[in-house]
Amino acid sequence: MADPSKRWALSDRRLYLCTPDRSDLDRFVEECIVGGVDIVQLRDKHLADRDLVARALVVQRVCAHHDVPFILNDRPDLASAIGADGVHVGQDDLSPREARAMVGDHALLGLSTHARPEVMAAYEGEVPVDYLSAGPVHATPTKPGRPGTGISYVSEAVSVSPWPVWITGGVDPETVGDMVAAGARHFVVVRWLTDAPDPGQHARDLRQAIDTHISQADSSA
DSSP states (O other): OOOTTOOOOOTTOOEEEEEOOOTTHHHHHHHHHHHTOOEEEEOOSSSOHHHHHHHHHHHHHHHHHTTOOEEEESOHHHHHHHTOSEEEEOTTSSOHHHHHHHHOSSSEEEEEEOSHHHHHHHHHTTOOOSEEEEOOSSOOTTSTTOOOOOTHHHHHHHHHOSSOEEEOSSOSTTTHHHHHHTTOOEEEESHHHHTOSSHHHHHHHHHHHHHHHHHHHHHHO
16 A cells, blocks of 8 residues: 655656566566666556456555555556555546546656647646656557657657656667657656566666666766
């Protein structure tokens, strides 16, 4: 159960795992966190509510052990019921205001954006979120039918948003350099870890690439 008095800070967190359910969920999440993941979201659109709660509790326990925030996708009602650290909603889900009313003031609330007008709408509407995701920069099977936004959207989203912006879509050690150069400092990863034969090592490789590029960019600024 999340501590309702705790308010998570996100500015220094870099690597956000978004994973569906899987048979080795607890071991997988554990290995990813040890490798450098510092936020975890469970995103599974196919589980019945009872099963989703059961699997969310598995991830929540692992995250709590490592002092890493656990986010549940799309379901603020279930996130509130189990005391998750936060919830993430998309443009077609419940509105951020409705989600905030369900999860309370101390929970993290994230919102997906795919174009500058969506970022501006959140900002100008004073939407009560804690972070945005931006992308997918590159088209990805995890978002079927959604084209890539391109690297220019990274710069746009980061320059406009008053909240931390987490970049999605094609994040791996080869692509993060261009994303960092465009202003990104926070990254969401799915397939680089979920498809990895050694997710712990893949997490270490990706986290090292992120930290190295950010260090170089900040030192030359």
